[in-house]
Amino acid sequence: MRYSSIVIMLVLFLTGCGSDSFEIEERTVLTDVLTLELTFGADEEKLEDEFLLASPEKTVVVNDAGDIYVLDEMDLNVKVFDKNGEPKIIFGGPGQGPGEFYGATYWQTISSTGYLLVSGQNWFVVFSPNNKFIKNIRYTNNPVLNRLLEENDWRSSSLGTTYVIDDSHFLTSVTTRDNSDESLYPEHELLVYLKEDNPVEIARYQSSRILTSMGLLPVSFRGSLLFNPIHDNSAVYSHSEFDKFEENNRSFYTLNIISFDNNIKRQITCPYKPVKIPQSQKEEAKRFIPEIPGTEKLIKEIDKAEYYPPLRKLLVDRDFIFAFTNMKNDEEYILTDVLDASVGKYLVSAYFPFIPSTIKDGYAYIIGKNDEGFDVVEKYKVSPAVYGK
Template sequence: MRKRKIQVPVLMNLLSSNHRYQIVLVSLLILLTLTNCSSQEEKIPEPLQKLANLTVIPADIQPKNTIQIKRDTSYGSTNDLLIDHIGTIAVDDSGRVYFTAGGPNGIHVFEPDGQHLTHIGRKGQGPGEFSSAYPAIHIFSDRLFAVDLRAYRISVFSVGSLNLIRTVSINPTNQIKALDDYYIHQIIPEKGGTFLVSFKKFLREVSDLPEGTKIDTLTRSYYPMDKEGRLIPKQVLKIQDQPVVIGSVFQNIGPVSLNFFSKPLVTVSNDGSIYAAHSKDFLIKKYSPDGECLRAFYHPYQNVSLTRETALESSNASMSRLILAMSGEGMSESMIQTMMNSRQRLIRQMDLPPNWPALNDLMVDDENRLWVSTIMNDQKISQWWVLDQNGKLMARFNWPRSKPIEVVKNGYMYTRETEEETGLQTIVKYRIEMD
């Protein structure tokens, strides 16, 4: 906000003493308001002051709503079905729950009341089958998209009939020249049946780098892809990727990702808007489907200090989750334990950043509200912020990090929860009530 000159003296000569008194009071209030806005601007980091349509969320803001979260239904193992580790999760408009769970049975389908209905596809190479035990699944409108990057294809199912509608072949050679050294990292379905494709850079010739070398110059590039799997040569988003550190495992040298480094967070809303953040700061940018930056939300979040102890604890927790995931892909526990030991050694030796990132996760619900989780001093808890499309804080609550929120839809949030004794995972649905 710019400071304006207020021409008070000219008016005061023409008015009565009572009117003069009123104008002085009003003028002082205006000046105080302008001063407050200026002082707020001084607290905004200089690079952000140039952003158009920037909404600043005050440091001392309080939510306008209270939120209550009530446990409702769980989805998982039954008398006839054993589910250990759950992959990706999707929910349709009727409340049916879909998730991958490794093994041969593809995608499991549950009724809203928790009853297991059926499964879609299976592991294999044929139509509607998956090379990976955990294909990424998404639901848009009445279509279920199963993204199988190993097989370079997307299987599209009808939510109504659960039948396979078509298969989209992803041709990895159909890439832009600028992507010669990149590989497909993620494919996100969009409104209208198109896709947003994320590319990550190959790291070649890193074996001659000393262990502990940090590489923080990587980027992710996002391009649109049409319904037939053809890339459109227009980059809509480019964002700094998570740094990697060179480490050694099984006498091989390679890049290692560590969760205390800042990472990109990208999600797509029902109306096609793209929301992107880099977890270092509480700064979220909204883009149009063709990559135009529309607005930004910033909150001066106080990042939590990083210690070697908390870094090691967090690495152990993330590797434990990897053990569950990789067991479905054929990796033995001894191999994963070797990876864990190598990672622990690396963390003990390397220079650590001073702070944790501000953000841990970013998602958008079916009402196009933003759900943002922040990292707190207590590493067992995340603080979740619910923002409307204009960046206004609707609600805020603490939630256990051991129960990550996966989907928010139809007035419910769906979490992944792990039983400590058995290691079995379930999806738990909670009703959301906001006053």
């Protein structure tokens, strides 16, 4: 374990249940925080053919027992391994009846309650904590989304990342579009808590796509809605474009924490150093935009951007929030702030060599490559110092 230091002020604001603030003059940044403990998925001598990873999707998820779930896009199923990489079960599959996946699968999530959700094109599949099929959810003509459209006079909507809390409670991102095309950014990004099919809007932000002659196109270097459940029936969220501010020539980003038991919201505000976007990156982004009338608005928005958004991803391990920033060191390791959501306390910052797919019970997981170039699951031990121990 090594340490480096950056001199910076950290200020914490808590709202909704009182307020407090403190300052840390010097922030210690940990290095060498991951130790590889296990790789598996490509060893033909240890695994039967059906458990070999053919084309794993990148979102590895882990339940409270340490079971590791890998969504295999080629085999179109979910392969489950125990904490030691030993095969346990395969479920899912193409079609209806014995299979539950209508077509290509894209990503998966698992909540602290153990419910697994697998995403495909226009559908979700929900599995129970004991890996049993519960139901398919189609979000074309979904009645809950239709209710949101009617209440807000929106034209269309689509679901994004979704977590299943239990059979009737979901946490999801929703993208909606205004009926009018007068706005440059006609879409909204919503964080919605679905409680027994009753949509409760948690937050609403402007989307990152603008209207051009080619339709809606994403604006490079513009932030997005990041969120993750916390095990005590709460969640952390932040929009990396809008949940930031300047004060006394210093930059801050804000994490929002909401409890679904009492709807109390808190905020944790952390300082960050803005990272300037190189002109070469802007030119690379513009290179893929066709030179036709109507796309000049998109080019203008890219040219306006000066700095990367403060955050790239949020991960949660129990009460611990990992905020992966856009700041890197000379080795290209990612500066990551770690906070304790239970007390609203900043703990430490660390340089991670990559952004894990999942961090669970002190271990980080990612899909990597072995020496032969085959996909494998990599399991890393996270240093206890990252958790303030």
